[in-house]
Amino acid sequence: MRITIGYTLESIGYVVGAQGLISFASQTFFGAEWGWMHKVVDLPSTAYLALVALGAALVVTGLRTRKAAERRKGA
Incomplete structure (x- = not known):
């Protein structure tokens, strides 16, 4: 479950960061407005x-989060 949460947070982060950067640069x-x-x-x-x-x-x-879950799973 933690691995899924890690991937989800990471994916949302990429989208929010990219849109923030695009919006900043365009303005x-x-x-x-892009x-x-x-x-x-x-x-x-x-x-x-x-x-x-x-x-x-x-x-x-x-x-x-994802790396910590993978380490626990491997241990």
């Missing part, structure tokens, strides 16, 4: 950087 450098994140929330450019950090944190948490 900052092009003055346009991706689908702007359809869900209307945030300033700097707040999208927080979503990139949140995505990275979810990826790291997912990896740690």
Whole structure:
């Protein structure tokens, strides 16, 4: 079960991080709205950087959860 949770957190992290990065870059450098994140929330450019950090944190948490479960299973 922990392995599934790890994969899920990691996958969500990749999506949130990528959408945050796309939204930040599009607002900052092009003055346009790309991706689908702007359809869900209307945030300033700097707040999208927080979503990139949140995505990275979810990826790291997912990896740690999955690796810990694999070590326990192998022991």
